[in-house]
Amino acid sequence: MNAILLLLTALLCVAMLVTAVTAIMVNSTPIAILAAGLISLLASVVFVLLAAPDVAMTEAAIGSGLTTFLFFFVLARVRAGSEDGGEL
Amino acid sequence: MIRRLFVVLLLAVLGGLFLALQLGYVPDAQLNQTAAYYAEHGAGELGAANLVTAIIVTYRGLDTLGEVTVLFLATTIIGLVLATGRATISSESRRTQVSELLTTGSRLLAPPIMLLGVYVFINGHLTPGGGFQGGAILASSALLLLLAEPLRDFSHSLIATVEALSGSIYVLLGLFGLVFAGGFLDNRFLPLGTFGELFSAGAIPLIYSLIGLKVGAEFSSVLVHLSATDTTEEQP
Numbered sequence: 001m002n003a004i005l006l007l008l009t010a011l012l013c014v015a016m017l018v019t020a021v022t023a024i025m026v027n028s029t030p031i032a033i034l035a036a037g038l039i040s041l042l043a044s045v046v047f048v049l050l051a052a053p054d055v056a057m058t059e060a061a062i063g064s065g066l067t068t069f070l071f072f073f074v075l076a077r078v079r080a081g082s083e084d085g086g087e088l
Numbered sequence: 089m090i091r092r093l094f095v096v097l098l099l100a101v102l103g104g105l106f107l108a109l110q111l112g113y114v115p116d117a118q119l120n121q122t123a124a125y126y127a128e129h130g131a132g133e134l135g136a137a138n139l140v141t142a143i144i145v146t147y148r149g150l151d152t153l154g155e156v157t158v159l160f161l162a163t164t165i166i167g168l169v170l171a172t173g174r175a176t177i178s179s180e181s182r183r184t185q186v187s188e189l190l191t192t193g194s195r196l197l198a199p200p201i202m203l204l205g206v207y208v209f210i211n212g213h214l215t216p217g218g219g220f221q222g223g224a225i226l227a228s229s230a231l232l233l234l235l236a237e238p239l240r241d242f243s244h245s246l247i248a249t250v251e252a253l254s255g256s257i258y259v260l261l262g263l264f265g266l267v268f269a270g271g272f273l274d275n276r277f278l279p280l281g282t283f284g285e286l287f288s289a290g291a292i293p294l295i296y297s298l299i300g301l302k303v304g305a306e307f308s309s310v311l312v313h314l315s316a317t318d319t320t321e322e323q324p
Binding site (some may be wrong): 005025053056057058061062065066069072073074076077 | 140221233
């Protein structure tokens with residue numbers, strides 16, 4: 001692995017760590033969901049750099065696509081439920 | 089305070105473990121025996137341009153069948169948990185506000201996303217990706233439709249039929265391999281064709297498409313179950 005790739009990978013890993021801390025610390029739920037999806041997106045780029053495109057496809061499709069959608073879907077349901085007088 | 093201390097301690101222990109792993113890591117100088125066999129003979133034996141797919145669908149096909157079974161069990165149990173004890177709500181009472189932007193955008197985006205999913209699993213033997221990835225993309229387009237039009241009733245029986253049919257044909261193709269070729273899930277009972285073309289690699293594209301349809305149907309059924317279950321009746 002040459003120096004530029006190594007630098008890029010290290011940069012992506014630092015960005016993933018920052019995003020992960022953001023996802024835990026931030027108060028707004030939609031931003032936390034987006035940050036969690038961003039971690040998967042950055043991870044899939046790392047997988048491409050590590051020459052594993054199949055794993056990268058899985059990570060992008062499931063980690064950053066499907067679960068992010070699903071969390072937003074559930075968030076919408078939870079908010080609709082709390083408007084009806086629920087405890088959430 | 090004590091709990092916070094425990095969390096920090098746990099993180100420190102985990103970090104130490106990973107650091108020890110990282111410091112002791114020595115990259116292999118060459119492939120091990122199995123991997124070397126796959127790399128040398130995979131393309132010639134099975135005719136698949138994407139070696140990862142050849143390994144997943146054929147060499148380690150039984151493991152993939154196990155994976156699909158685990159996913160099937162998980163979705164069945166989710167369906168069971170969501171279906172019992174709670175009435176499914178009629179479409180009139182699902183009155184979530186949906187913005188015009190989401191409705192129009194999903195009408196534009198859902199068909200291309202669905203096509204991309206189908207492309208990914210049909211070309212699984214040529215390009216990166218395959219049944220699981222394509223199935224997840226299919227399910228995300230179904231989820232987009234659910235988000236945009238909560239009032240639409242998705243056909244449970246259609247999803248269940250697609251899932252059941254693709255699952256049984258997958259096992260049937262595996263048995264075909266046992267009878268007409270070298271073993272269970274062997275892809276060579278169909279002609280291997282020209283290396284690198286769409287209709288090549290024997291039964292691999294067929295099997296991976298079935299896996300894609302099955303995975304897509306399973307994920308979609310979880311989402312449809314989630315959307316059709318009333319959350320407000322949980323309170324006693």
